[in-house]
Amino acid sequence: MINYNEALEIIKSEFQKLKLKVEEVDIFESYNYILAEDVIADVDLPPFDNSAVDGYAIKFSDTSQWKIIGEISAGNFNSFNISDDKAVLITTGSKIPVGADTIISVEDVNVQSNTLILKANAFIKKGMNIRTQGNDLKRDEIAVRQFTKIDSKTIAVLASCGKEKVKVYSKLKSALLATGDELIPINEKPSEDKFRVSNIYSLYAAMKEMNHTVINLGFAKDDKEMIRNKVEAALEMNIDMLITTGGVSVGKYDFLKEIFEEQGVKEKFWKVNIKPGKPIYFGVYEKDERRILVFGLPGNPVSSLVNFYVFIKPAIEFLFKQNTINKLTAILQNDLKKKDGKRHFSRGVLFTENDELKVTSEFSQSSGNLVEMSRANCLIEIEEDKLNPKKGERVKCILI
């Protein structure tokens, strides 16, 4: 059985072979997409020398008193030629008049009729409070790099560069299929030995949270013919990923792996030395120009969701070169049991106290306990060779 790091590397390398599609979207729709081009500044930023404050434009000298000869407000340039004892009222963002080289903030002066007088404790320095043309970025320089995730900060730069339309990577498309005789629709009440199907909902939301597209194929009973038909149809779709749940464990009815093989999916691995989520299957389907990554996740809803968080999510982030801060070190607040050589992903609650990150994990850690999973905000990652981490130790937490 392979270890976690090995499995993740295999998945990442297969993700990297996917052919990414590019599309153009309106700037207002571009947030959360990944930029598919280097965006170049088509003008200097800022486009002209301008005032960083509300104040007075002067020519720097020894004087501390000036005659106010006019005003310039943002967007209403007036041409003045500023000489030694002259000053012009100027608002933030206004273009600097000829001759002026320094802006004194309104906070540093008193005005008596038309005379500007520097406050006793004020200090002025040549060039202060001026934003010079091209200081942020020169024309033709890269303003926003390819693979930047577009957010409220970057979108302002795109706007400043005049990008009404933005080239972004298309959302990945995945199809989702749950399998198992134990599954019933959520609008039915479980009787005897049935469970409401929950993992198509959680995996659907998990993909959507990452801004990708999901085709929900619903769920199928453990009928080989029926599942084969569903898988065959899915592999004909224009998708990047097929994610199934159930049918990859070692029980007699776990035949999804066989179906994948029959359909020509090449197995990359089956089972990883982790807990929960050990029975994960990963394979690749190639036909003509199409390439589909196939994930067979366990039927247990906690296991399948942990698999998503520790394999699929980081692989997608790797594919799009996203370097997000999602692993934090925290001080464990209780002992944890771990007696085996697997890598564990235990559900925890991360919090800050006295400027320190702490994590508590007084959960049952039953891999079936969805309710406790839903109340966690991180997975505590305990490596293969580490046994029984103790209260007070520093542990790695993956934000979920």
Place this chain on the structure above:
Amino acid sequence: MINYNEALEIIKSEFQKLKLKVEEVDIFESYNYILAEDVIADVDLPPFDNSAVDGYAIKFSDTSQWKIIGEISAGNFNSFNISDDKAVLITTGSKIPVGADTIISVEDVNVQSNTLILKANAFIKKGMNIRTQGNDLKRDEIAVRQFTKIDSKTIAVLASCGKEKVKVYSKLKSALLATGDELIPINEKPSEDKFRVSNIYSLYAAMKEMNHTVINLGFAKDDKEMIRNKVEAALEMNIDMLITTGGVSVGKYDFLKEIFEEQGVKEKFWKVNIKPGKPIYFGVYEKDERRILVFGLPGNPVSSLVNFYVFIKPAIEFLFKQNTINKLTAILQNDLKKKDGKRHFSRGVLFTENDELKVTSEFSQSSGNLVEMSRANCLIEIEEDKLNPKKGERVKCILI
């Protein structure tokens, strides 16, 4: 001039007076919304005693050898009465047969024809590997609490409780208006003393990132009559917030504050002792049953976006009782200049190195530098009485 904490408290208390609307959405559309009801378990979770592993159901005793008398797979219960030397093959999630009280994992046994033999080094314990009915949650207990943000984890619990439709808080509605003679549309090239309008794009994305609704009113020149008409129309809308940019500084053309007053908006504060973003105006408009929070942000795009991150975002999170981890303590990698008694929010890049959080901030820190802002991932918060933080000190970082 009031301090940051005081200003934030005022904003929070006004947010809390907003009347939150509730709507019902389909479970598939519910992710990212805030739950507006306590969701109650309508069945025990799990609904019946079931096996946590693929294995064999037995009645615990001293024996280490059993006769296999049948099998039960998930969703296919067969009734067996398990006595001392009998075992039934059972898959994960299958209902436990009568008489069985322990499940032995397949990993702990060998099978010879129909005989099950415990491995020499295997250890069994009465009750092991059984998920008992109602262990996660008893019927009628609260499964997911009101004000929980619905995500991939919680949605699985909603599904398990049969919630096809979910009561959630409606998105907040805000209208967005930029003002300033210096502004031009982004499809024009800036000439002379004009800037492409960027802050409506960033504030639009910032609200959308929080899953709220934005009505974009575009931008208006500094024409009092025109702006008055736009503000008047906005205050008639069915919105929770009006956010404007520009026109609240101390320049002569900054008359938005006057317009708010004329229209009956009650000023709560104007100017806060922070940098950047000092000129922020906050007021409240009340008419009949309607209540609109009015934010007049500075025209500078970095200042207005920082105002959003440090005032509007935390106030919305407070309103919806969201307790997200967005402030982290990190080790400063360079000296920072700070000579005044304001609270500073400096742009920084947070990263982890050797399991430690570090933050670097070798930026110009010009409040006009959008490009540097777009490359930051946090704001370093430096309190009023702290001066010139040095390399190696621990500082607070707000994730952005």
